[in-house]
């Protein structure tokens with residue numbers, strides 16, 4: 022399958038997908054990287070790997086529906102089969118998400134359903150949790166609640182700051198996102214009736 026990776030910023034998860042997909046046995050191709058911000062640092066990193074990039078600037082569109090229509094048009098032009106959100110900081114509208122349901126993944130820097138939304142590492146430290154982590158899930162219309170594909174846990178250490186904890190989590194994001202994409206691309210994980218079906222337990 023052809024994969025579109027959607028970014029808004031530095032693109033470290035995007036790079037983990039590009040690097041994984043460069044392996045000859047990887048079952049998907051990173052066909053295009055799309056950013057809603059023309060200045061996203063990840064664009065140059067993708068170009069350096071010879072991955073085509075496109076910009077769909079949200080500021081050039083009147084509302085979310087118009088932006089999502091433009092994004093959908095680019096995905097169709099690029100013949101994308103799967104969409105990976107990787108630090109993509111725009112909410113997507115219901116019709117767009119429904120169209121791509123079962124074919125769109127997101128990475129979230131917390132163990133869902135805990136700590137949906139932003140500033141997850143600060144909030145995990147404030148709550149005093151001892152275990153934190155990250156989640157790859159299928160995207161459904163409500164934010165950060167989609168059916169879960171893979172999670173990874175990390176310990177929270179006494180001396181942690183949001184920065185040190187976030188770095189520990191990010192290292193795991195870079196492991197589980199390519200693993201989740203592999204499962205979906207191979208058809209070994211799919212969305213059926215709103216639940217993830219795994220061919221084998223991993």
Ligand code: GRF
Pocket residue numbers: 028030031032033034035107108109128129130191194
């Ligand atoms: C990551 O922490 C990801 O989980 C979250 O946004 C951040 C993006 O980082 N959704 P990067 O652009 O992939 O480096």
